[in-house]
Amino acid sequence: MTFTLDFMGAAGGVTGSRTLVKFDGYSVLVDCGLFQGPKEIRQKNWDMMLPPAAKVNAVVLTHAHLDHSGYLPRFFRQGWRGPIYCSEGTADLLPVMLRDAAFLEAEFAHYANQAGYSNHKPALPLFTQEDVELVLEHIQPQKRGPWLQLAPDVSLRFANAGHIIGASILEFALIHKNGSRTLTFSGDLGHDRSLTMRPPEPITETDALVLESTYGDRVHPRNHVVHEFSQIAKRTFERKGVLVIPAFAVGRAQEILYIVRQAEDQGLIPQVPVLLDSPMSSFATKVFFDHPEDHKEGCPFSVVEGQECYLPAQFKTITTSDDSMLACMQDGPMIVISAAGMLNGGRILHHLKARLPNSNNTILFCGFQAEGTKGRILQERPNGLDKLRIHHQEVPIEAEIATMASLSAHGDWQDLCGWLKRMTKPPSTVIINHGDPEAMKAMVGHVKEILPRATVTPMLTPGRITLF
Ligand SMILES: [Zn+2]
Incomplete structure (x- = not known):
């Protein structure tokens, strides 16, 4: 029995977070984010198809930022229906985030039509307010802490990531032929210097970790x-x-x-x-x-x-x-x-x-x-x-x-390493995502210094990783 992760975004870049986690016939999409930035990156929102709708059983969100949630209305427009699991804070933020995104989509299409600078004639929005309302009907908010049974062999729980309200670390527990295994997604991680937000919760153990690397090559000044x-x-x-x-x-x-x-x-x-x-x-x-x-x-x-x-x-x-x-x-x-x-x-x-x-x-x-x-x-x-x-x-x-x-709402590499060092049973496999290529490569070096025996892989391009 294998367990695969398909990285479809936030690979060699920071936007478009989408990772399909497949295990024994069950598949869950971790984050469903928009590609943001210059035109050639935004174009991926039109070109990149998610797997045929029927193959995804559920969506789980780390947080409400659009590069993690903003593709959901498009996914529903493509016909997908199913539960969207997220923390209570994320569930409260999503209506305003997604409605605003649909508003901007409509505005963008309107400008493009007026100025005549779109390749599409007429220019269309990626999704509409109706798509957003459909998404909102499928949200199932979860408390942080308790385990949620997703399938007979897979459960999930949310822990505080300290990045924005609702931002969560995701811990998956899997019953495997060789015993149980855990897989953790850091999501976007905060740090302990915010004046308003709680720092990320320590995770004591995980077999595999998907770690963000937005600031993998930088250290924030510790100024007041x-x-x-x-x-x-x-x-x-x-x-x-x-x-x-x-x-x-x-x-x-x-x-x-x-x-x-x-x-x-x-x-x-x-x-x-x-x-x-x-x-x-x-x-x-x-x-x-x-x-x-x-x-x-x-x-x-x-x-x-x-x-x-x-x-x-x-x-x-x-x-x-x-x-x-x-x-x-x-x-x-x-x-x-x-x-x-x-x-x-x-x-x-x-x-x-x-x-x-x-x-x-x-x-x-x-x-x-x-x-x-x-x-x-x-x-x-x-x-x-x-x-x-x-x-x-x-x-x-x-x-x-x-x-x-x-x-910044993101920790730098020292914060990420500090969080990793607090694990009593650190991961044997670490996959680095959500970073520009230089940041990802630097983060590989930092993780290897702490965990010399771990396999550390940067997702510089979209691709598949097989675990356990
Ligand atoms: Zn974020």
């Missing part, structure tokens, strides 16, 4: 985030500039708001207007407060009283697109937080168009920027790049571009 943030904010405000922060509305936005409040309370920055411009932001903030099981212990907010000690003094959420456009014209000093975090769509693009040409402003990156995304291009400015193409316009880059790596 509130002080580091305050320095960047202060110099922007002294120029009467606007501090624009591209952030995933879910996860980073909540952490940043809390950091701004801390900086205000400690007198490190003046109180200025702080606008959260994302249609899903207030919902995501509510979900954040609904899940204290994921909050950092000792964090000075609770479900009931949280907002008063959590939000900046002059905080405002923007919901309508008219107000969003008005915010683009408002004078600094102020802070604007908007999605998408990697600049691959959404309202952040309007803010960049308005703020990039002025050297008083600052664009502050605080999350991972995948290779090929506008975010990575602006962050690295290859060959002294002085213009960024947004909505088919060349926008001059005059604003300060800053990065706070210490704010």
Whole structure:
């Protein structure tokens, strides 16, 4: 009896997480994510077919980020039906994440048709709101901890991954002819320096491990985030500039708001207007407060009283697109937080168009920027790049571009190794996924140093691994 893993995405890259786990006639798809980034990567969402619908018994999600969940509506559009298992936090986030994704799909198709730049005539969305509603009917939220029987020989449980609300490590237990075996997916792992999120739960033992490697070749600075943030904010405000922060509305936005409040309370920055411009932001903030099981212990907010000690003094959420456009014209000093975090769509693009040409402003990156995304291009400015193409316009880059790596929702390689070292029975097989090629290769070296006898394989391209 063999047990196979088909890596169909997040292989040699960080998006499109999809791994089909097959065992004795039963198959479960771990994550069902969108490919995100430049056009040639997004094209995979159209070209890459998942296995014929009937061959997948269930979908299990590590977390709600779209590169892990956003292909679900397309999968349902292709005819698949079945249970989607995820944590309670993920189940609460999915409606807003997927509905927003369908909205962006429709908007993208609309722009493409207006501007006539699509290969498809007419340009079509990958999926629609109806597909999303169908997905939502099939979600089966699970508590973290107890085992869930998926099939006679396969069970599953969720553990806290500390990455965003609901993010989970998946542990599969399998009854095998040679005894039982365990297979663990790290999912996206957080770290212990977040001010708001609980660190990843230690896993004591596993036979095989699929480990993410987003920052497999980097170490985040251990700076004090509130002080580091305050320095960047202060110099922007002294120029009467606007501090624009591209952030995933879910996860980073909540952490940043809390950091701004801390900086205000400690007198490190003046109180200025702080606008959260994302249609899903207030919902995501509510979900954040609904899940204290994921909050950092000792964090000075609770479900009931949280907002008063959590939000900046002059905080405002923007919901309508008219107000969003008005915010683009408002004078600094102020802070604007908007999605998408990697600049691959959404309202952040309007803010960049308005703020990039002025050297008083600052664009502050605080999350991972995948290779090929506008975010990575602006962050690295290859060959002294002085213009960024947004909505088919060349926008001059005059604003300060800053990065706070210490704010990432992903652990770096030292965090990943620290988590691995806490296992009392470490894995004999480690498969590295979810990283750019250099990060994956570096992570192989780091794991081999801790586990010299383990087989460590980087998934540099999609492919199959047979276990046990
Ligand atoms: Zn994630």
